Amino acid sequence: ESVYCVCLRYELAARGLRFTIQQHIPIKYKEVALAASHRVDLIVEDLIVVEVKAVAALVPVNLAQALTYLRLTGCPAALLINFNVPRLMDGARRVINCER
Template sequence: MNTDRLNELSKIIVDACYQVHVTIGPGLLESVYEFALLKEFELRQIKALNQVPVKLFYKGFDTGKSYAIDILVEDEIVLEIKSSEIMHPVYEAQIISYLKLANKRLGFLVNFNSPLIKDGIKRFVNNI
């Protein structure tokens, strides 16, 4: 996917997060925000899947382990959803690992438990 399309989708994602935050506010379960974001993307005719399983390989060997991407937008952008009072550094490490393991270029860590959603969104780029 080209950079212009990724940037266009990034704006849509940030706006969708804003709409969800304004509509239902902070402090709810992550699953509520995940559901609401999926509806926002559906209303905007943006393909988004939740809890997308990705197998974990090590040097080409299947570890038998997998992880789940909270939301995958247009098969390209990883969203990791949080509703946490404290944003632990492990959350950033998690999305960076997800981007690498899924071979995706762009991701967002979104904490809906922020008074202002703009303070709860962090963008990550994987230089593949």
């Protein structure tokens, strides 16, 4: 998956898009900040969470992870990209933050 992230970062930079990589999102439990965090692959233009996968198929836990990241970051949308498919567009799934 890391090779795909590197290539994706190259393409984003070539298009002049701002992004952060491997951003840690702190976890709060009962209003207490814990010494743990989630790590998001990419956040593009402070708007889109991008999670890169190379799996046989996206499964419900991948969607749940994306929804969690959306809730914690406040971003309006996420993109799950599975690179383990013959056509890349078949491996992409958009997720919308309905709580925003």
